[in-house]
Amino acid sequence: MQMKRAKSLYIPISYKLLISYLLLVLTPIIAIGSYAYLSSVRSTEQHTRSNLEVAVKQMASNVDFRLKDMVRSTDELYADQTLARYLAGYHSGWERYSIMSQYILPRLKNAANLPDPEVELSVYVSNPDVGEFYYNDRAAEDVRKYSLFHMDRIEDEAWYRRLDLHYGSSAWRQTGNDKADGSISYLRPLINYDTLQLNGLIKMTANMKYIFSDAVSGQLGEDSILFIVDNADRLLFTSSPNGVIPEPLASAASGYIKQPGSYMQIKQPVSNMPASVVAWIPYASLQKNSQQVRNVTIGICLVTLVLLFLISLAMSQYFSRSFQKLVSSLKSFQEGDFHKRMPVRGNDEFAEIGSAFNEMASTIQRLIDEVYVVSLEKKETELQVLHSQMNPHFLYNTFSSISRMAKLGEIDKLHEVIRSLARFYRLTLHRGEMIIPVEQELQIAESYLDIQRIKNADRIHVAYAVAPEVLESESVKFILQPFVENALEHAWYDDEIFLVIRAYMEEGDVVFEVEDNGLGMKEELIGQILKPAGQGIGYGIRNVDQRIKLQYGRPYGVAIHSSLGEGTLIRLRFPYRPYHSVSEES
Structure with missing residues (x-):
């Protein structure tokens, strides 16, 4: 038995015209919109990264400014040869008291006055003939804190034995209770310029909250993380507005820092300390700006698409009306109504088709009669x-x-x-x-x-x-x-x-x-x-x-x-x- 041929899907000419117009409209809009969106997102991300890099660089500069005060204070003591001779020489009686009260202690006080009041100055000397001086722990907060100690107080400390200080060297270390107090110390040797031998130690201690007060998490945006690492990428300091260590840093508090895949990292070295200011900004926060750009781009494309759709619809309707008139006349012929005529308007191909159709209809009607x-x-x-x-x-x-x-x-x-x-x-x-x-x-x-x-x-x-x-x-x-x-x-x-x-x-x-x-x-x-x-x-x-x-x-x-x-x-x-x-x- 012969199979019947499947009936093809009927699609009106108006739909075909509309679909063709929409394809012609959609193709450039999608291409241009996609290019504009990708370019805008790329430009926005680059601009945002540049702004964040500038902000992190400014924070590192502020940290350097505070560290420079501490370095300058130690320079005052390190380069003072008279102070070095007094601390290395032997004095007795009134001369000893006079040198201590009129030169040594005033010089220590002047050095302690240079940086912020949060800084503590401690000088350790090898000469046992020099008397010790230290401040009262319960002194007022605005009182400058400086002390003079004998070296035997720290010679057995593990951190001191690991030091390798010599003429012209310096080091940043967490000594004694520094780690527990959240502090860090700047260490320099005290030199006897007559013999160029190590005569003591200059120790300038400051709370890291003071040094890194600008590196507070959240300053670069919501969910951003700011912290300080040393040259070996070990965590030195981090702070957050609520005092809770951010989750990505919690596992690295006692070890090395590892960058999460969902964060962008910006790292800026600090000049006066072997450390760097590190900022982690979640990519999700960067994408918020991208989403705004995307929404604006999509909105413009949709408005343009609606306008072009209305224009395409009007054009397809205009052209399809003539086809519909022709189809309506042909259907009337198919149903046996041979008196139907196609209205002819304008001066184009459709008018020629209409005239030819009407002449054909008249001829057919005459033959039928x-x-x-x-x-x-x-x-x-x-x-x-x-x-x-x-x-x-x-x-x-x-x-x-x-x-x-x-x-x-x-x-x-x-x-x-x-x-x-x-x-x-x-x-x-x-x-x-x-x-x-x-x-x-x-x-x-x-x-x-x-x-x-x-x-x-x-x-x-x-x-x-x-x-x-x-x-x-x-x-x-x-x-x-x-x-x-x-x-x-x-x-x-x-x-x-x-x-x-x-x-x-x-x-x-x-x-x-x-x-x-x-x-x-x-x-x-x-x-x-x-x-x-x-x-x-x-x-x-x-x-x-x-x-x-x-x-x-x-x-x-x-x-x-x-x-x-x-x-x-x-x-x-x-x-x-x-x-x-x-x-x-x-």
């Missing part, structure tokens, strides 16, 4: 001839049966046959119409079977299966009875024969079926019967098939399904149309 009446008359004549070829054959056979019954004296049967014959012809000849209701066509077949059943002593058994909804449909007259007659004449081979007559709806069509349990037919015979130029067989079947096709078109007609020894099924198909008599139409 000329041919229509002739064609109808010819078709009606053909139907009448086909019908007249079928009725005489049945009438001849029936009259032969009536004659035989009269000779045999079967009066009752004769009476019933004549009554059924009268009913049969009353139905077939009523008003001379060629189109009758399905119900009447079924009555004609039933009358014919009544006659045959009487003639054959009830050896014919018939079953009817009729759907009520088909009874009001129209039908070509005299298409069912010939197949009932064929079944009785050609399929009957036993004492009895069983027939089934069906009428039902299928996919909007009316279907008649005549099924028998007779001899059946070969496929070759079925093919010969249905050929338009048959070889002398199946003339009545072809007549019915032609009558149906002449009335309803080539898709309709007769189909035969049969096998030898299994009976035959005849199927007649025609469209459902409510029946209207000629008088009603008039």
Whole structure:
């Protein structure tokens, strides 16, 4: 069986025009919008990074400024040769007291006054002849803190033994309780300039909160982290507004710093200390600016897209109206309205198409007017001839049966046959119409079977299966009875024969079926019967098939399904149309 070709999807020309315009609009908007977005994001990120680098550099500069005060204070003591000789020499009595009170302590006080009050100055000397001096721990906070100690106080300290100080060297270390107090010390040797030997130690201690007061987390933005590391990337100091160590630094508080993948790092070395100011800024905070740029870009693209969409819609509607007029006129032609004309406006290709279409329509209408009446008359004549070829054959056979019954004296049967014959012809000849209701066509077949059943002593058994909804449909007259007659004449081979007559709806069509349990037919015979130029067989079947096709078109007609020894099924198909008599139409 040949497969039906799939019906392609119908897309109106207005949609096609609109889609093409939208593609032409979307392509540059998406390309330009994407390029603008990516360029803006890249520029924003670079600008943000530059601003953050400047801010971190300024923080490192502020730290250097405080450290420079501490270095300058130690320079005052380190470079004072007179102080070095006094601290290395031997003095006694009044001279010792005078040097201590008039030179050494004032010099220490002056050095302690240079940096912030938070700084503590401690000088350790190897000369045991120099007296010690230290401040009271409970002194007021604004009192400068400076002390003078003997070296034996620190000689056994582990941090001191690890020192390797010499002329011109310096070091930053956390000594004694510095780590616990959050402090750090700047260490320089005290030199005896006469012998250039190490004579003591200068120790300037400051709280790291004071030194790194500018490196407070959150100053560079929400969730940013600022901290200080030494040259080996060990954490020295961190602070946060709420005093809690940020989570990324919590695991590195006692070890090395490792940059998380979700943070951008900016690192700025400190000049006066082997340390660096490090800033971690989450990429998510940088993306907030990118999101604003993205939203603005998308907003502009959407506004532009809406405007261009409206323009495209107007253009597609303008061009599609002419196509719709043409399609509407063609549909009217398809439905049989040949008086429809296409309005012609403007001076373009559509106007030329409209003029050509209207001229074609006028020509077709004229030809239809000329041919229509002739064609109808010819078709009606053909139907009448086909019908007249079928009725005489049945009438001849029936009259032969009536004659035989009269000779045999079967009066009752004769009476019933004549009554059924009268009913049969009353139905077939009523008003001379060629189109009758399905119900009447079924009555004609039933009358014919009544006659045959009487003639054959009830050896014919018939079953009817009729759907009520088909009874009001129209039908070509005299298409069912010939197949009932064929079944009785050609399929009957036993004492009895069983027939089934069906009428039902299928996919909007009316279907008649005549099924028998007779001899059946070969496929070759079925093919010969249905050929338009048959070889002398199946003339009545072809007549019915032609009558149906002449009335309803080539898709309709007769189909035969049969096998030898299994009976035959005849199927007649025609469209459902409510029946209207000629008088009603008039």
